[in-house]
Amino acid sequence: MVRDTAAPTGLIPSDKMLGLSTMFVVLAALCWGLSGGIGGILTGQGWDPVVVSFYRGAIGLLFVLVWLVLRPRGSGLASRRLWFWSAIAGVGVAGNFAFYFVSIAEGSVAVAATLMYCAPVFVYLVSFTLKLERPTLPKWAAIAMVILGIVLLTGIYEVGADDVTLIAAIAGLLSGLSYAVFIFGFKYAAPHGSPQAILVIAFAVLTAILIGLSDAEQTVAVLSTPSWPLFVILGVLGAGLSFVLYIIGLNHTAPAVASIVAMVEPVTASLFGVVVLNESLAALQIFGMALILVTVTALSVYSSVKKESPTTIPLAE
DSSP states (O other): OOGGGSOOTTTSOHHHHHHHHHHHHHHHHHHHHHHHHHHHHHHHTTOOHHHHHHHHHHHHHHHHHHHHHHSOTTOOTTOHHHHHHHHHHHHHHHHHHHHHHHHHHHSOHHHHHHHHTTHHHHHHHHHHHTTSSOOOHHHHHHHHHHHHHHHHHHTTTSTTOOSSOHHHHHHHHHHHHHHHHHHHHHHHHGGGSOHHHHHHHHHHHHHHHHHHHSOHHHHHHGGGSTTHHHHHHHHIIIIIHHHHHHHHHTTSSOHHHHHHHTTHHHHHHHHHHHHTSOOOOOHHHHHHHHHHHHHHHHHHHHHHHHSOOTTSOOOOO
16 A cells, blocks of 8 residues: 555554544545535536536646645656556546536436446446456346446436436446546556556646636636635535545555445435435435445445455555
């Protein structure tokens, strides 16, 4: 593990270190959940999802840059492989942010957050294809359950249903697929450098991609809008503080535990949508959501019991 990103274990008793690390992961997931709600507010005000995503990533870049400056040891920035895989991770996180907010704008925070939570399923499917992971009956059964949950959540079985638009459903799934790309990019970059260096490159790539896709007029207008504090909070919670807390927390948190507490994100986002944005879900949609969350979490825990889960970001040794 990258020990320079957390307090030395000799200074804090191991049980307290484990508790503190788990709390960091919980706080990161909570921040991500809240960022979905804040993104819902901003897109509801008419801000373009790509512009919202750009500011989330750009502010996150500032945070990880500071982290790299404070912890420059073992950055690996001279490694070409680090740059290549970190850039792949950047493409993934750019797609994840943008598609997530498109899904929110076209649908709801609860649906978008839950569909994005399907990312581990995409990781397994790609792993099966590349023969990085051995397919087993429990894994295929879990994937089938997730697909059933998606059908119930989106209501695609109901002809003429308009609770969840096709764009919202596709964008939500693409956000999960994009996050799977980020996980793979981070996984293969990790042996060549520090997490903070990987994130700096990834967020720099994200910023370059999204600034090119953003509406120039809206991008500039953010600087003078009364809503600018929400953009700042979104960047701090959704990409800056959250990623730092999550990576540090994973230093001493078992993958199984991280997989379970990650449920805080979609649950928080869903509650935000219901309580603050007055969103609502039908009974079958709630059942589908629960089916997805429980199955994905169980799948991740099952894998981490066998070995380190590919759905959890691995840190450099």
